[in-house]
Amino acid sequence: MSIIHKKTRTVKWLVASCVLMFGFGFALVPIYDVFCRITGLNGKVDLIPAQPSSVIDESRQIKLQLVAVNNETMPWEFKPKTVVTRLSPGEMHQTAYLARNLTERMMIAQAVPSVSPSEAAPFVQKINCFCFERQPLDGRSEKWMPLVVSIDPSLPKHISTITLSYTLFDITPDTPSTVTLSERGSL
Numbered sequence: 001m002s003i004i005h006k007k008t009r010t011v012k013w014l015v016a017s018c019v020l021m022f023g024f025g026f027a028l029v030p031i032y033d034v035f036c037r038i039t040g041l042n043g044k045v046d047l048i049p050a051q052p053s054s055v056i057d058e059s060r061q062i063k064l065q066l067v068a069v070n071n072e073t074m075p076w077e078f079k080p081k082t083v084v085t086r087l088s089p090g091e092m093h094q095t096a097y098l099a100r101n102l103t104e105r106m107m108i109a110q111a112v113p114s115v116s117p118s119e120a121a122p123f124v125q126k127i128n129c130f131c132f133e134r135q136p137l138d139g140r141s142e143k144w145m146p147l148v149v150s151i152d153p154s155l156p157k158h159i160s161t162i163t164l165s166y167t168l169f170d171i172t173p174d175t176p177s178t179v180t181l182s183e184r185g186s187l
């Protein structure tokens with residue numbers, strides 16, 4: 001076997017390996033999301049409205065901690081109206097988060113929820129949540145974003161505290177001219 005043939009074979013093997021590694025890396029995020037949804041790992045929760053429970057378990061109280069986090073590139077002030085509340089499983093709790101755009105330009109945000117402990121994620125029912133939609137906000141303005149949440153009464157008895165955390169991400173298009181006034185109203 002000649003040296004040129006060996007080198008050609010090695011280059012083909014390296015190129016194929018790179019393509020396979022890139023493909024695996026590209027597929028890893030969707031695979032991980034499916035795995036998290038199936039197992040409840042990492043506190044992944046659905047981004048669709050839940051139906052409220054018709055049963056309230058008044059025999060116990062759950063401490064619900066609300067947390068607001070800005071992604072490192074998000075120049076907004078973001079905080080919950082109440083940081084800690086207590087509610088009975090099945091009871092609906094209505095609150096809100098304040099979003100204040102500290103920049104001069106219109107921006108669009110998306111909130112991504114997370115629940116801790118992850119075992120509690122399937123039992124946190126978001127009836128109405130600002131995380132279901134994009135949140136446009138003009139420069140130097142603010143708004144209260146509503147949240148109506150309930151805890152499923154079938155929550156395991158050993159869980160007494162749940163942390164519901166929202167991370168706010170900037171999803172504003174790169175060029176402001178791509179968002180028209182009519183689109184802003186529908187976002």
